[in-house]
Amino acid sequence: MPVGAADPAAIAERADFIREGFSWPALLFGPLWLLARGLWRALGLWFVGALAVALATYYGRAPDFTASWLYWLSAAWLGLEGQGFVAAARQRAGFRLVDIVIGADSGAAEHAFFSRWLAQSAPPAPAARPNVPVAQANVIGMFPEAGG
Numbered sequence: 001m002p003v004g005a006a007d008p009a010a011i012a013e014r015a016d017f018i019r020e021g022f023s024w025p026a027l028l029f030g031p032l033w034l035l036a037r038g039l040w041r042a043l044g045l046w047f048v049g050a051l052a053v054a055l056a057t058y059y060g061r062a063p064d065f066t067a068s069w070l071y072w073l074s075a076a077w078l079g080l081e082g083q084g085f086v087a088a089a090r091q092r093a094g095f096r097l098v099d100i101v102i103g104a105d106s107g108a109a110e111h112a113f114f115s116r117w118l119a120q121s122a123p124p125a126p127a128a129r130p131n132v133p134v135a136q137a138n139v140i141g142m143f144p145e146a147g148g
Contacts, residue, residue, distance in 0.1 A: 018083055030075050033082065041089075
């Protein structure tokens, strides 16, 4: 490891795991899920969109059922893209994508990540020494003299 390089175990300890795929909590609790994740930009855009739909419905520019359809459409979109928002926010915060792992659950994914990460960052094993005979060529095994 070069001088001044950070300890790989310390770097791996700060790892942040983000599950890819559909997010049911984002679908069901939309703005609360955004608030809990600290996704302020997305939450602000959600409120601007909700305000625009509410005003359009209130002033008769849109039918009443439009608000509910647009809410469920935005909820489905959050469910599909919510984890991508989380990943983008982590990237803006200075995190970087290091690896993608697959696991049946979070424990299996973390185990796969750490075993691969620590194996890659471990110093290489020293090369095996060549097997050079020390005694004479006619000596067999560990006997110091030939024949006996």
